[in-house]
Amino acid sequence: MTAGRRRARVRRGIEFLWMTAPAVIAILLFVEVPFLMSVMYSFTKWNGLDKAAKFIGLANYKELLATDPAFGSAMIFTLVFTVLTVITINVIALLLAVILDMKIRGKNVLRAAFYVPNIISLIVIGYVWRFIFSRGFDSLGSLTRMGIFQLSWLGDTHLVFFSVVLVSVWQSIGFYMVIYIAGLQTVPRELLEASVIDGTSPVGRFFRITLPLIMPSVTVAVFYSLSNALKTFDVIFSLTFGGPGTATTSIALDIYKTAFSDNRFGYGTAKSVVLFLLILVVTVTQLNTFKRREVQA
C-alpha cells in the first residue's frame, strides 16, 4: 500500500469516527448501558441508595414469578388490556379509515377531528377523562336518566378496567386511522374498479381485495398497538394511578411503584427485564405471523 492511499484510508477512518461517534456515545450512555445495568441489577438486592448492590442470584425472579400477587395481577391486567385494546383500536381505526378514504364532503376536517386526541399528552388525557367520568357523567346522567352514566366508572374495580380501555382507545384511534388511510391509498384503483364490473359486493371487495393488499399497514398498526398496550403507563398514571386497589396497575406502572415508591430498585429491574422479554417475544411472533400474510398487488 502506498503512503498516499494509507493516508486516504486513515482520513476516511477519522471522518467515519467523528460522524458516528456522537450518536453511538449518546445511545450507549442513555439506552444500552442502562439496559445492561438493569439486567445486572436484576440479580441483586439494591435500594438505590447503597453504593453496592448485593448479589442474590435468581431470587428476584423467583419472587416475581411465585410469590408476588402485585406482579401477577399487573401481568393479567396488562395482557387482557392488550388483547382488548389491540382488537378494538384496529377494527375501529380500519373502519374509520375506509369511510374517510371515500370521496365524501369534509373528509379532511373529519380526519383531523379524530386525530386531535392523539396530539394531546397522555397525562393530560387522563385528567380530562377524570373530569368527564366524575363531573361530566353526573350531568349526562341527570339529563338522560340513562343508567350507564350513573355507574361509578373509576370507583368500581371491574368497571374501571373498561374506563381505562375506553380512554386508551379514544386517544390512539386517530394515529392508527392515519396509518390505515396511508395504506388504502396504495391500493390500485383499477383493481377495485375491475371488481365493481365483476359485480362483487362492497363487503366482499373489502375482504378479498382491499384487506390482503393493505396487510403491510395492518402489520405495522398491530405491531405498534401491541407494544404500546404492553407498556401502557401515562394514561393510567393520571386516570387511576393503578387503582382502585391494584385493579388497573399495568406492568410498567408496577415497575415504577416497585422502584420509586418501595425503593426496591433491584427487584424493579427484574420486573423490567421480564417486561422487555414479554414485549420482545410478543412483537417478534406477531411480526413473523403477519409478514407471512402480506401479498403483492
Add this chain to the structure above:
Amino acid sequence: MRRPRGAPAISLLMAVLALVYIYPLILVAINSLKTFAQIMENVMAFPFQLRWENFANAFTLMRYPNLFLNTLVVTCMGTAGVVLLASTAGFKLSRTRTRVSWFVFLLCVAPMMIPFHSFMIALVKVAKTMHLTNSIWGLGVVYWGLGVPLSLFMYHGFAKTVPAELDDCAAIDGARPLRAFFQVIFPLLQPVTVSVIVINAMWMWNDFLLPLLILGGAKKSQTLQLAAYNFFGLYKIEWQNAMAGVLLTITPAIVFYLILQRHIIKGMVAGAVKG
C-alpha cells in the same frame, strides 16, 4: 373512484360521530370559562358569563410563562441534538460499506426494540452520576440517546436516494467534510429531517415519565406536563382552574399541529412504517 351513493348521508353521520368523539374536549373548553359552582351544577350548560379569570389563575398557578419556556428549551435542545447526531451518523453509516459500519449500524438501531420502562431505573442512576438530573439541560441531553435510534434509521434509509456523485463533488470542491455535509448533503435530506423534527418534537413536548424521573417533579414542576400533573394532584381539585390549565397545556401542541398538519401526518406515518 366515483362519489359513492349516499355520500351526503355518510358525511352527515360521520360529522355527528366526530362531534361526539371530540365532545370531551368541547366540555373542557366550555367548563374552563365557568365558576366552580356552575361546574358542580351542570357541566354541559353553556357558561352565561365568561370567566376569563380562570385562565389568569391557571397562568399564575402553573407559572405558565416559565414552564412554557422550559418545555420549549427541552424540546428544541432534544430535537436539534437528535437531528444533528442522527443525520451525520445515519448518512455516514449508509455510505460506508464495511463490516465495522454494519456492526455500528446494528448497535445504533437495536434500541428501537428496548422499551423505555425496561431500563428507566438504571437510566436515572446513570443520569445522576453524570449530574444531568434536576436540570432541563440535562433532560434535553438524555433525549439525544433516546431519540437517535429511530431517527438514525430513517436517515439511513433515505440517504440511499441521495446520489453518491454528490459526495465526490463536495470533496473535489475542497470543502471540509463537515461543511460539505451540511452544505451539500443535509439540504437533500430535508424530507426526513421534517419527519424527524415532527416525531421528536411532539414526543418530547408531551412526554411525562422521563421529565418526572429526571427532574424529580414532586414539589416544583419544571415542564408543562409535570405542572399539569401537580395541578391535578391537589387535594381538592378546583375544576374551573384545572380545565383552563388543560387548555393552556395543550394549546401549543394544537397550534403546532394546525400549522404543520400535513407534515405531522406524513411524519408520523413515515416514523411508524420505517420503524
